Amino acid sequence: MKRNKCLRRKAETTTELKAIDTKLQKLSNRLAAACKGDVDHQLTQDLLNARLNLRVGLGTAAEDGEAEIAFSGTPSVDRLGAFGMFVEAVRQVWRNNEFVADVLVLSPEEPSGRVLASLSYAGTPSAIGNSILRRAPRYTLRVSDRLLMRGTNSVRKVMIHEAVHVVYMNHGREFRDLVRKHGGTVSEEAIENPGVHVQLKRGSRFETIKTFDTEPEATRWAHEQKRENPGKYRLSLGEQ
Numbered sequence: 001m002k003r004n005k006c007l008r009r010k011a012e013t014t015t016e017l018k019a020i021d022t023k024l025q026k027l028s029n030r031l032a033a034a035c036k037g038d039v040d041h042q043l044t045q046d047l048l049n050a051r052l053n054l055r056v057g058l059g060t061a062a063e064d065g066e067a068e069i070a071f072s073g074t075p076s077v078d079r080l081g082a083f084g085m086f087v088e089a090v091r092q093v094w095r096n097n098e099f100v101a102d103v104l105v106l107s108p109e110e111p112s113g114r115v116l117a118s119l120s121y122a123g124t125p126s127a128i129g130n131s132i133l134r135r136a137p138r139y140t141l142r143v144s145d146r147l148l149m150r151g152t153n154s155v156r157k158v159m160i161h162e163a164v165h166v167v168y169m170n171h172g173r174e175f176r177d178l179v180r181k182h183g184g185t186v187s188e189e190a191i192e193n194p195g196v197h198v199q200l201k202r203g204s205r206f207e208t209i210k211t212f213d214t215e216p217e218a219t220r221w222a223h224e225q226k227r228e229n230p231g232k233y234r235l236s237l238g239e240q
Protein backbone atom coordinates (compact mmCIF):
# COMPACT_ATOMS: atom_id res chain seq x y z
CA MET A 1 0.00 0.00 0.00
CA LYS A 2 1.18 3.47 -0.83
CA ARG A 3 0.55 4.87 2.68
CA ASN A 4 2.48 2.08 4.41
CA LYS A 5 5.39 2.61 2.07
CA CYS A 6 5.37 6.29 2.96
CA LEU A 7 5.36 5.56 6.69
CA ARG A 8 8.18 3.06 6.34
CA ARG A 9 10.22 5.61 4.41
CA LYS A 10 9.56 8.18 7.15
CA ALA A 11 10.75 5.78 9.82
CA GLU A 12 13.89 4.98 7.84
CA THR A 13 14.61 8.66 7.32
CA THR A 14 14.20 9.35 11.04
CA THR A 15 16.63 6.55 11.90
CA GLU A 16 19.20 7.85 9.43
CA LEU A 17 18.82 11.42 10.68
CA LYS A 18 19.24 10.25 14.27
CA ALA A 19 22.49 8.53 13.35
CA ILE A 20 23.79 11.72 11.70
CA ASP A 21 22.71 13.78 14.71
CA THR A 22 24.60 11.45 17.06
CA LYS A 23 27.68 11.76 14.84
CA LEU A 24 27.42 15.57 14.91
CA GLN A 25 27.13 15.47 18.69
CA LYS A 26 30.35 13.42 18.89
CA LEU A 27 32.10 15.84 16.52
CA SER A 28 31.05 18.85 18.62
CA ASN A 29 32.30 17.13 21.78
CA ARG A 30 35.64 16.36 20.13
CA LEU A 31 35.92 19.95 18.95
CA ALA A 32 35.21 21.23 22.45
CA ALA A 33 37.74 18.80 23.97
CA ALA A 34 40.46 19.56 21.39
CA CYS A 35 40.14 23.30 21.89
CA LYS A 36 39.93 22.92 25.69
CA GLY A 37 37.28 25.56 26.01
CA ASP A 38 38.72 27.84 23.40
CA VAL A 39 36.19 26.69 20.84
CA ASP A 40 36.31 28.45 17.53
CA HIS A 41 33.19 30.52 17.39
CA GLN A 42 32.25 29.99 13.74
CA LEU A 43 32.90 26.23 13.84
CA THR A 44 30.78 25.91 16.94
CA GLN A 45 28.02 27.88 15.32
CA ASP A 46 28.13 25.81 12.12
CA LEU A 47 27.91 22.56 14.03
CA LEU A 48 25.12 23.89 16.16
CA ASN A 49 23.13 25.07 13.14
CA ALA A 50 23.61 21.69 11.49
CA ARG A 51 22.21 19.97 14.58
CA LEU A 52 19.28 22.35 14.88
CA ASN A 53 18.40 21.80 11.23
CA LEU A 54 18.57 18.08 11.72
CA ARG A 55 16.31 18.27 14.72
CA VAL A 56 13.76 20.17 12.73
CA GLY A 57 14.05 17.40 10.15
CA LEU A 58 13.65 14.72 12.80
CA GLY A 59 10.60 16.39 14.23
CA THR A 60 8.96 16.63 10.82
CA ALA A 61 9.73 13.04 9.90
CA ALA A 62 7.95 11.75 12.98
CA GLU A 63 5.13 14.27 13.02
CA ASP A 64 2.62 11.78 11.69
CA GLY A 65 1.25 9.98 14.73
CA GLU A 66 1.19 6.71 12.84
CA ALA A 67 4.91 6.61 12.18
CA GLU A 68 6.47 3.53 13.76
CA ILE A 69 9.50 5.31 15.18
CA ALA A 70 8.54 8.37 17.14
CA PHE A 71 10.88 11.17 18.01
CA SER A 72 10.03 12.94 21.24
CA GLY A 73 10.04 16.38 19.56
CA THR A 74 11.44 18.15 22.63
CA PRO A 75 15.19 17.88 22.25
CA SER A 76 17.18 18.13 25.42
CA VAL A 77 19.76 20.91 25.48
CA ASP A 78 23.44 20.09 25.48
CA ARG A 79 26.32 22.40 26.41
CA LEU A 80 26.80 23.50 22.81
CA GLY A 81 23.09 24.14 22.42
CA ALA A 82 23.19 26.35 25.50
CA PHE A 83 26.12 28.24 24.00
CA GLY A 84 24.09 28.78 20.83
CA MET A 85 21.28 30.24 22.93
CA PHE A 86 23.79 32.46 24.70
CA VAL A 87 25.08 33.83 21.37
CA GLU A 88 21.48 34.34 20.28
CA ALA A 89 20.73 36.16 23.54
CA VAL A 90 23.77 38.43 23.09
CA ARG A 91 22.42 39.31 19.62
CA GLN A 92 19.04 40.04 21.12
CA VAL A 93 20.26 42.18 24.03
CA TRP A 94 23.08 44.23 22.49
CA ARG A 95 22.49 46.43 19.49
CA ASN A 96 26.17 46.37 18.48
CA ASN A 97 26.59 42.68 19.28
CA GLU A 98 29.09 42.12 16.44
CA PHE A 99 31.49 43.94 18.75
CA VAL A 100 31.66 40.88 21.02
CA ALA A 101 30.70 38.01 18.69
CA ASP A 102 34.28 36.82 18.08
CA VAL A 103 35.36 36.82 21.71
CA LEU A 104 32.61 34.62 23.16
CA VAL A 105 33.94 31.16 24.01
CA LEU A 106 32.44 28.05 25.53
CA SER A 107 34.21 26.12 28.25
CA PRO A 108 33.56 22.35 28.32
CA GLU A 109 33.79 22.61 32.10
CA GLU A 110 31.11 23.23 34.69
CA PRO A 111 31.08 26.49 36.63
CA SER A 112 32.50 26.27 40.13
CA GLY A 113 30.24 26.28 43.15
CA ARG A 114 26.48 25.99 43.00
CA VAL A 115 25.80 28.40 40.13
CA LEU A 116 23.82 27.26 37.09
CA ALA A 117 26.01 29.15 34.64
CA SER A 118 28.80 31.70 34.74
CA LEU A 119 30.45 34.19 32.46
CA SER A 120 34.03 35.08 33.29
CA TYR A 121 36.16 37.82 31.84
CA ALA A 122 38.87 40.30 32.70
CA GLY A 123 38.48 44.05 32.65
CA THR A 124 35.49 46.32 33.11
CA PRO A 125 33.21 46.61 30.07
CA SER A 126 30.75 49.46 29.82
CA ALA A 127 27.57 50.36 27.97
CA ILE A 128 25.00 53.05 27.41
CA GLY A 129 21.56 51.48 27.30
CA ASN A 130 21.91 48.43 25.05
CA SER A 131 25.00 49.60 23.20
CA ILE A 132 28.34 48.26 24.30
CA LEU A 133 31.01 50.95 24.65
CA ARG A 134 33.90 48.85 25.88
CA ARG A 135 34.20 45.07 25.88
CA ALA A 136 36.44 42.56 27.62
CA PRO A 137 39.19 40.87 25.55
CA ARG A 138 37.35 37.58 25.90
CA TYR A 139 34.32 36.03 27.61
CA THR A 140 34.17 32.43 28.81
CA LEU A 141 30.77 30.82 29.37
CA ARG A 142 30.40 27.85 31.69
CA VAL A 143 27.14 25.92 31.90
CA SER A 144 26.28 23.42 34.62
CA ASP A 145 24.80 20.00 33.93
CA ARG A 146 22.12 20.89 36.44
CA LEU A 147 20.93 23.71 34.21
CA LEU A 148 21.00 21.54 31.07
CA MET A 149 18.66 19.10 32.82
CA ARG A 150 16.15 21.90 33.26
CA GLY A 151 15.24 22.04 29.59
CA THR A 152 15.18 24.61 26.81
CA ASN A 153 13.09 27.31 28.49
CA SER A 154 15.16 27.51 31.64
CA VAL A 155 18.41 27.44 29.69
CA ARG A 156 17.21 30.31 27.50
CA LYS A 157 16.23 32.43 30.54
CA VAL A 158 19.61 31.89 32.18
CA MET A 159 21.44 32.57 28.89
CA ILE A 160 19.70 35.96 28.68
CA HIS A 161 20.91 36.61 32.24
CA GLU A 162 24.48 35.74 31.17
CA ALA A 163 24.19 37.80 27.97
CA VAL A 164 23.42 40.91 30.01
CA HIS A 165 26.48 40.12 32.17
CA VAL A 166 28.60 40.73 29.02
CA VAL A 167 28.61 44.32 30.21
CA TYR A 168 26.91 44.50 33.60
CA MET A 169 28.94 42.48 36.09
CA ASN A 170 26.63 42.83 39.08
CA HIS A 171 22.88 42.49 39.51
CA GLY A 172 22.15 46.22 39.77
CA ARG A 173 19.23 48.20 38.43
CA GLU A 174 20.43 48.39 34.79
CA PHE A 175 21.18 44.67 34.79
CA ARG A 176 17.73 43.76 36.09
CA ASP A 177 15.92 46.09 33.70
CA LEU A 178 17.66 44.61 30.65
CA VAL A 179 17.19 41.01 31.80
CA ARG A 180 13.47 41.56 32.38
CA LYS A 181 13.04 43.40 29.11
CA HIS A 182 14.39 40.39 27.24
CA GLY A 183 12.50 37.76 29.22
CA GLY A 184 15.42 36.37 31.16
CA THR A 185 15.59 35.37 34.78
CA VAL A 186 17.04 37.92 37.19
CA SER A 187 17.64 35.28 39.82
CA GLU A 188 19.26 32.03 38.71
CA GLU A 189 17.91 30.38 41.79
CA ALA A 190 14.31 30.99 40.73
CA ILE A 191 14.89 28.47 37.94
CA GLU A 192 15.56 25.64 40.36
CA ASN A 193 13.24 26.78 43.06
CA PRO A 194 10.17 28.66 41.80
CA GLY A 195 8.23 30.91 44.16
CA VAL A 196 8.84 34.22 45.85
CA HIS A 197 12.33 34.37 47.29
CA VAL A 198 13.49 36.34 50.26
CA GLN A 199 17.16 36.87 49.61
CA LEU A 200 20.10 38.07 51.60
CA LYS A 201 22.88 39.94 49.89
CA ARG A 202 26.28 38.52 50.71
CA GLY A 203 29.01 40.43 48.93
CA SER A 204 27.76 40.80 45.37
CA ARG A 205 25.66 37.63 45.40
CA PHE A 206 22.08 37.14 46.53
CA GLU A 207 21.31 34.06 48.53
CA THR A 208 17.79 32.79 49.10
CA ILE A 209 17.05 32.34 52.78
CA LYS A 210 13.35 31.52 52.50
CA THR A 211 10.82 30.85 49.73
CA PHE A 212 7.09 31.58 49.76
CA ASP A 213 4.19 30.87 47.43
CA THR A 214 2.95 34.45 47.35
CA GLU A 215 4.46 37.89 47.56
CA PRO A 216 2.39 39.17 50.54
CA GLU A 217 3.60 36.21 52.64
CA ALA A 218 7.20 36.88 51.67
CA THR A 219 6.89 40.59 52.37
CA ARG A 220 5.29 39.99 55.77
CA TRP A 221 8.05 37.59 56.78
CA ALA A 222 10.79 39.95 55.60
CA HIS A 223 9.28 42.81 57.60
CA GLU A 224 9.14 40.56 60.67
CA GLN A 225 12.81 39.71 60.33
CA LYS A 226 13.69 43.34 60.07
CA ARG A 227 11.64 44.23 63.16
CA GLU A 228 13.11 41.39 65.21
CA ASN A 229 16.70 42.18 64.22
CA PRO A 230 17.00 45.95 64.45
CA GLY A 231 19.81 47.41 62.37
CA LYS A 232 20.73 44.05 60.84
CA TYR A 233 18.72 44.11 57.61
CA ARG A 234 17.83 46.64 55.00
CA LEU A 235 14.83 45.71 52.89
CA SER A 236 14.84 46.23 49.15
CA LEU A 237 11.56 44.77 48.03
CA GLY A 238 11.15 43.63 44.45
CA GLU A 239 14.83 44.17 43.81
CA GLN A 240 15.61 40.59 42.93
Ligand SMILES: [Zn+2]
Pocket residue numbers: 161165171
Ligand atom coordinates in the same frame (compact mmCIF):
# COMPACT_ATOMS: atom_id res chain seq x y z
ZN1 LIG B 1 24.29 36.80 37.54
